[in-house]
Amino acid sequence: xxxxxxxxxxxxxxxxxxANLQASLAKIRSGFVPKRAAAAAALPEFETLRDQARDIKNxxxxxxxxxxxxxxxxxxxxxxKVHWAxxxxxxxxxxxxxxxxxxxxxxxxSKSMVTEEIALNDALEKAGIEPIETxxxxxxxxxxxxxxxxxxxxxxxxxxEQVAELFLRHHGRYGKTERLTEPTDMVREAREVLRxxxxxxxVGITGANFLVAETGSIILVTNEGNADLTLSLPKRHIVxxxxxxxxxxxxxxxxxxRVLARSATGQEFSSYTTLVTGPKREGxxxxxxxxxxxxxxxxxxxxxxxxxxxxxxxxxxxxxxxHCPVYGTVGGHAYGWVYPGPMGAVLTPALIGxxxxxxxxxxxxxxxxxEQVCPVRIPLPRMMRAWxxxxxxxxxxxxxxRWGLGVWAWFAKRPRAYRLVARTAAALLGRMGRSQGRLKxxxxxxxxxxxxxxxxxxxxSFVAAWKADGRPTEAPGAATARRHRGSAKEQGR
Amino acid sequence: xxxxxxxxxxxxRARAPATVGLFATCLVDLxxxxxxxxxxxxxxEAGCRVVVPDSQTCCGQPAFNSGDRADARAIAxxxxxxxxxxxxxxxxxxxxGGMISHHYPELLRDDPDWGPRARxxxxxxxxLMAFLVDVRGLEGVKAKLDATVTYHDSCSGLRELxxxxxxxxxxxxxxxxxxxxxxxxxxxxxxxxxxxxxxPEISGRMVSNKVADIRATNADLLLAxxxxxxLNMAGRLKREGSTIQVRHVAExxxxxxxxxxIGDTAAGAGRR
Numbered sequence: 145x146x147x148x149x150x151x152x153x154x155x156x157x158x159x160x161x162x163a164n165l166q167a168s169l170a171k172i173r174s175g176f177v178p179k180r181a182a183a184a185a186a187l188p189e190f191e192t193l194r195d196q197a198r199d200i201k202n203x204x205x206x207x208x209x210x211x212x213x214x215x216x217x218x219x220x221x222x223x224x225k226v227h228w229a230x231x232x233x234x235x236x237x238x239x240x241x242x243x244x245x246x247x248x249x250x251x252x253x254s255k256s257m258v259t260e261e262i263a264l265n266d267a268l269e270k271a272g273i274e275p276i277e278t279x280x281x282x283x284x285x286x287x288x289x290x291x292x293x294x295x296x297x298x299x300x301x302x303x304x305e306q307v308a309e310l311f312l313r314h315h316g317r318y319g320k321t322e323r324l325t326e327p328t329d330m331v332r333e334a335r336e337v338l339r340x341x342x343x344x345x346x347v348g349i350t351g352a353n354f355l356v357a358e359t360g361s362i363i364l365v366t367n368e369g370n371a372d373l374t375l376s377l378p379k380r381h382i383v384x385x386x387x388x389x390x391x392x393x394x395x396x397x398x399x400x401x402r403v404l405a406r407s408a409t410g411q412e413f414s415s416y417t418t419l420v421t422g423p424k425r426e427g428x429x430x431x432x433x434x435x436x437x438x439x440x441x442x443x444x445x446x447x448x449x450x451x452x453x454x455x456x457x458x459x460x461x462x463x464x465x466x467h468c469p470v471y472g473t474v475g476g477h478a479y480g481w482v483y484p485g486p487m488g489a490v491l492t493p494a495l496i497g498x499x500x501x502x503x504x505x506x507x508x509x510x511x512x513x514x515e516q517v518c519p520v521r522i523p524l525p526r527m528m529r530a531w532x533x534x535x536x537x538x539x540x541x542x543x544x545x546r547w548g549l550g551v552w553a554w555f556a557k558r559p560r561a562y563r564l565v566a567r568t569a570a571a572l573l574g575r576m577g578r579s580q581g582r583l584k585x586x587x588x589x590x591x592x593x594x595x596x597x598x599x600x601x602x603x604x605s606f607v608a609a610w611k612a613d614g615r616p617t618e619a620p621g622a623a624t625a626r627r628h629r630g631s632a633k634e635q636g637r
Numbered sequence: 638x639x640x641x642x643x644x645x646x647x648x649x650r651a652r653a654p655a656t657v658g659l660f661a662t663c664l665v666d667l668x669x670x671x672x673x674x675x676x677x678x679x680x681x682e683a684g685c686r687v688v689v690p691d692s693q694t695c696c697g698q699p700a701f702n703s704g705d706r707a708d709a710r711a712i713a714x715x716x717x718x719x720x721x722x723x724x725x726x727x728x729x730x731x732x733x734g735g736m737i738s739h740h741y742p743e744l745l746r747d748d749p750d751w752g753p754r755a756r757x758x759x760x761x762x763x764x765l766m767a768f769l770v771d772v773r774g775l776e777g778v779k780a781k782l783d784a785t786v787t788y789h790d791s792c793s794g795l796r797e798l799x800x801x802x803x804x805x806x807x808x809x810x811x812x813x814x815x816x817x818x819x820x821x822x823x824x825x826x827x828x829x830x831x832x833x834x835x836x837p838e839i840s841g842r843m844v845s846n847k848v849a850d851i852r853a854t855n856a857d858l859l860l861a862x863x864x865x866x867x868l869n870m871a872g873r874l875k876r877e878g879s880t881i882q883v884r885h886v887a888e889x890x891x892x893x894x895x896x897x898x899i900g901d902t903a904a905g906a907g908r909r
Contacts, residue, residue, distance in 0.1 A: 156838055173821075469825040473842050507836050509829025509843075510702060511792035529702060536704030545703065545835070553700050553708035556663075557715060559692040570667050581902035582875050591837030596844060596872030599668065599883075599900035606661045606670035610689045615677075617691040619658070619722035 145263050145291045147496050149480035152503035159474040164303050169472055172300065176466040179410025180517065187406065197403045198521045200396045201457035204388075205448060211357040211390045212439065218360025222422030224435035232262035235440050239264060239349070239382055240271055242436055246380040248346040250274045253282070254374040255351040255364055257295050257460065258384050258440060260482040261495070264349075275349075276341045278370040280334055287314045293476030295483065296408050296462040301475050304330070338370070348374040348432065352385040353459070354400055355437075358393045361421040362437065365404060365414045372418050381423070381432035386440050388456040400459060403519035408461040443495045451530045455490045457520040464514035464524060470507055479504055486514035486524040493531050502540055505531035566605045574603025657685040658723035660716070660762075662733045663695040664864035665885075669899065672864065675891035676729040676765055682891075683773040690719050696733040701740060702830055713741045714751055717758050725772070726762040729887050730863045731794020732830075734764035739797050764794050765887060766862055770803035777810030780892035787819045787856035788886070789847070789870065791863035795823060804862060804886050811889060817854040821847075828869035844873040852879060858898075860886045871900040 148155060159165055184190045204211050216226040227242075229235035243251060251268060253259065253275055265286075268275045277286040281299040285292055287310045292298030299307070308324050311333060315321075318337050324330050350371050352362040362383050364371040375381045391397045405411040424431030447453055465471040465485025476484035481501065483491045489504040498505075505528035514524045535541050555562045577583045577600020586598045611617055657680050661673045677687045697712030716737065720726045728734040741755040748755075769775040788808070794800035808816055827833065827843025847870060851859055859874070859881055861867050871883035882898035 153836070153838070156836070160838055160842055469827070469843055470839055473839055473846070507832070507839065509792070509825045509827065509832045509840075511825035511829070512796035513792070513823070513825070516796055529704070532702065532704035533706055534704070536706075541704065545831075549700060549703055549705060549708070552695075553705065553712065556694045556697065556700075556712050557708070559694055559715070562694040563691065566663070566667055573667075579902070581897055582872070582900040589834070591834045591840075592872070594837055595841030595876065596869065597875040597900060599868050599871050599875070601668045602670050602896075604670055606666045606673035607689060607691050607693065609670050610673065610677075611691055616686075616688045619688065619690060619719075 145260055145266075145482060147481045147492075147500055149492060149496070149501040149504055152478060152480060152507065155478040155480055156474045156507075159478045162475075164306060165301050165475050168301050168303055169475055172466050172472060176409065176462075180407060180463060180466070181410075183406040183410040183412065187402075187412075190403070190406065193399060193403050194519050194521055196399050197459075197519055198457060200391055200399060201388075201459075201520055204390050204392060205453060205456055208387065208390070208445070208448060211392060212387060215355055215357040215360055215390060216439075218358065219422070219435075219437055220360075222360050222435075223425070224360065224422045224437060227436060227438045229438050229440045229442070232440075232442050235262045235384060235438055235442070236264060236267045238438050239384065240267060240273075242380065242382055243268070243273055243347050244271070246347050246434070248273050248380075250276060250341065250345050251347045251349055252276050252278050252342055252345040252374045252378065253349045254278045254371040255353070255366060256282070256349060256384065257292065257298075257482060258351050258386055259349065260292060261442065262384070262440065264384075276338070276345070278338055278342070278368075278374055279366070280331065280368060280370075283334060283338070284310060287311075291477065292482065293484065294462060294465060295460050295487075301477065342373045342377050345374075345378045347380040347382060348376075348378040349382045349384065350375050352383050352389055352437075353404065354391050354397045355385055355389045356392075356394055356397050356419075357390055359421055361394070361419045363397055363401070364418045364420065365401070365416070366418075367409075367411075367415045369416050372416060375418075375420060375432065376430050379432055380434045381420070381436070383420075383435075383437045384440060385437065386442070387444050388458075404459055404461055407463040407517065407519040447494050452490065452494050452527055454522050455487070455494065455527060457522055458487055458491070459520060460487075461519055463517040463519065464522075467513045467517045469509065469511060469513070486528070487522075490522075490524055490527045490531070498531055498534055498538075499540065502531070502535050505529075506535075506541075563605070563607065567608050570601045570605045570608075571603055574601045576600065578603070655685050655724040657687050657768075658720045658726045659687050659689045660693060660696070660720060660726055660728045660733065660737070661689060662728060662730045662864060664868065665729060666693075668868060669864055669885065671893060671896050672729055672885040672887055675885070675887040675893045676727070678891040678893065679765070679769060679778070679887060680727060682778075683769055683775050685725075685773070688723065692719050696728075696736040698733065698736045698740075699831055701736065701744065706744065710744055710748075710751075713744055713755065717741070717751065717754050720762075721754060721758055724761065725768065726758065727765055727768045728762065729765045729885065730865075731764045731791050731798050731800055732863050732865060734762060734767075735793040735797035737762045764798050764800050764862065766794075766800050766803040766807070767798055770806055775807065778807055778890045778892070780810075780890055781812040782858075782889055782892075782894055783813040784857045785815045785817055785855065786858040786860050786889070787817050787851060787854040788822060789819055789826060789851075789859065789861040789866060790822045791861050791866045792823075792825050794862050800862065804860075804890075807890050808860070808886070814889070817856050819854055819856075820850050826866045826869050828865045830865065833869060840869075844869050848873045848877060848879070851881065856881060858882045858884060858889075860884055860889060862886050867899055871898075875900045
C-alpha cells in the first residue's frame with residue numbers, strides 16, 4: 145500500500161474529526177483492554193511465559209541463519225518448496241509466477257497482514273487475478289477499498305452501520321438485498337457469500353503466525369476458521385511470512401501460542417489453531433497438492449544486530465496499539481502504513497525509511513503502557529527514542545524544534561545563567577497571569593494554549609526562594625561524601 | 638532498587654538521619670515553588686536533612702527524548718556532579734526521577750568515569766512518594782483536608798518507578814479526605830513533555846478525554862505527582878471553566894493547601 149506516514153499530522157486532523165472512527169475506537173478501550181487484563185490475571189505463570197517467549201525469540205534472532213536453513217530443509221523434506229524474497233518486489237514476482245503456473249483466476253487469502261506490506265492485492269489485480277480476503281475484517285475493508293487500521297482487527301474503525309451499508313451495496317449481486325442490523329446476521333451473510341469463493345479459488349494464500357524450524361510446519365491462528373478453508377480447498381497453498389516468524393520447536397511454538405491470544409483478544413486460545421506441514425500426502429483425502437513458503441526479508445535482516453533487533457520479536461498481537469493512548473485517539477489509518485500504533489512507530493521507519501515515517505516515533509508520550517503489555521517485552525519507547533536520535537543526528541527533525549532545544553540546553557548546562565533566566569521568567573509570567581492565575585494565550589506556545597490555559601507561575605523560583613529563606617544549598621561536607629562513597633562501594637553499586 | 642534492610646518498615650524517627658539532595662525539577666522551580674517547600678517539609682518530618690543545591694537546572698529529559706544525546710549527556714553530568722555527595726536524591730516527579738534512575742545509566746553506559754557515577758546516583762535517587770513509604774517507612778501524615786479528591790497516576794512514576802500504592806497509602810491517613818478513584822487513572826493525560834507542543838491536536842484530545850473522566854468522579858480536587866501532567870490537566874480544566882482544583886499530592890500530604898491551587902488565584906480559590 146502507498147505510505148502516507150509523512151502526512152501524519154493531516155491524517156490525525158482527519159481522524160479527530162471523524163465521529164464514526166472515534167465511536168469505534170472507544171470499543172478498544174472497553175473491549176480488548178479489560179479482556180487482556182482478565183486473561184493475564186487468570187494465568188499465574190503469565191509473566192514467566194512472557195519471559196520465556198522473549199527468550200525464545202531472542203535465541204532465534206541470535207541464530208537466524210541456522211534456523212532459516214533448518215526450516216527450509218524441513219519444508220522441502222516434506223514435499224514443500226521454499227522461496228526466498230529479499231524485497232517486496234521479489235515476493236510479488238514469486239507469488240505471481242506461482243499463481244500463473246496454477247492458472248489462477250481467483251485467489252482466496254487469509255491472515256495476511258504481510259501481503260499488505262508487499263501490496264500484493266494490487267499486483268494480483270493488475271495481473272487479472274481476483275484476490276478475495278476471507279478474514280471478516282479484511283473482507284470488509286476490501287469492500288470499502290481501504291487499508292487495514294489494526295493488525296488483528298483491520299476493520300475496527302468501521303461501525304456496524306457502515307458494515308451493513310457496505311454489505312447492502314456489494315451483496316446485491318448474490319441475491320442479498322436486505323439491510324442488516326445485527327452483527328450475527330452480517331457474519332452469516334458474509335459466510336454465505338464467501339463459501340462459494342473458497343470452492344472456486346485456484347490458489348489459497350495465507351500468512352503464518354509461526355514457522356517451526358524443527359518440522360517445517362506453519363502455524364495459523366484464527367477465530368473464523370477461514371484460514372483452514374483457504375489452505376485446504378485450492379490445489380495450491382502459498383504461505384507468505386517474514387523471516388522473523390521462526391521458532392525452533394513445536395514446544396517453543398506452544399509457549400508463544402499461550403501468550404499470543406491472551407495478549408491480543410484476551411482469549412486463552414483462539415478458536416482455531418492450525419498446524420500445516422507440507423502438501424497433501426499420498427492417501428490424504430484433503431489438502432493442497434502444492435505447498436509453497438515465501439520467506440520475506442524486506443529490510444528485516446538489516447535490523448539484526450542493530451538497536452532495532454528487539455522489534456523482530458514482535459508476534460503481531462496488537463496489544464501495544466490496544467493500550468496506546470495515541471492509537472486510541474487517532475486510530476490506525478493516521479499512521480499511514482500497514483503497521484500502526486507503537487509497533488508501527490518502530491517497524492515502519494525500519495521498513496520504509498525514517499525520512500518517510502519520522503513522525504511516527506515522535507508521536508508518543510512515552511507513557512510506557514505498550515511495553516508494559518507487550519507479550520515478548522519489546523522495549524518500544526526505547527526504540528522510538530532511538531529513531532528520534534537518528535533523526536536528530538541526521539538533521540531530519542524540524543529546524544524550529546532544534547533551535548528551541550538548543551537554546552534551552554545552552555541554559556540547562558550553565559546553572560548561573562539558568563538561575564537568572566528562571567528567576568526572571570517566573571516573575572514575568574507570574575505577573576502576566578496574576579489576575580486570573582492562568583494565561584489564556586502565551587507567545588510561542590500556541591500549541592498549548594489553543595486547547596488549554598497555561599497555569600501561571602507563582603512568581604518566584606523555588607531555588608531562589610529557598611536560598612532567600614537562608615535554607616541549606618551547600619552539599620554536605622567532604623566527610624559525608626567520603627562516607628557515602630565507601631558504603632556505596634561496599635554494597636557493590 | 639533499595640536493599641531489603643532499607644525498607645524493613647521501621648518508623649522514620651527510628652532511622653539514622655539522612656541528608657537528602659532535593660531535586661526540585663525545572664517545572665516546580667519555575668511554576669510551583671510550593672511543591673518544593675511541601676516536599677522539603679515531608680522529608681524533614683521523615684527525619685531527613687534537606688539541601689537544595691542552587692546549581693540545579695533540569696534533568697535533561699527534553700534533550701534525551703528529542704534524540705539530542707550530546708546535550709542530554711552534558712546535562713546528566715551536571716546533575717550527577719551536583720547531587721552525588723548526598724545520601725539520597727529525592728524528586729517530586731516520577732518523570733524526572735525516572736530520567737535519573739533509569740536513563741542516566743543508559744545514557745552514560747559506555748563512559749568509564751561517568752558510567753559508574755551515573756549508576757551510583759541512580760541507585761540512591763527516588764521519587765518522593767516511593768522514598769517516603771518504601772525507604773523511610775512512613776505510615777501516615779499529620780494533615781487535614783475536608784475534600785473529595787481523585788488521583789491521576791502519572792506514567793513514568795507508575796511504570797518506571799512503581800509508584801501506585803504509596804501516595805494512596807499516605808492520602809488514606811489525611812483527616813477528612815475521601816478518595817474517589819479515577820476511571821482510567823493509568824491512562825496518559827497527553828502531556829508527554831515536548832509531545833504536547835509537537836502534536837497539539839492529539840495532546841489536546843487526550844487531555845479533553847482525561848478531563849471528562851476527572852469531572853465524572855465528582856471530586857473537588859485533582860491530585861497527581863508530576864507537575865507536567867498537573868499543568869496539562871489544570872490548564873484544560875480551567876479552559877472548560879471547571880471549578881475542580883488541582884494540586885501536587887505533596888501539598889496535601891504536607892498540609893500546605895492554604896495557597897492558591899494550580900491555575901487559580903488566591904481570591905478565586907475555594908471549593909465548589
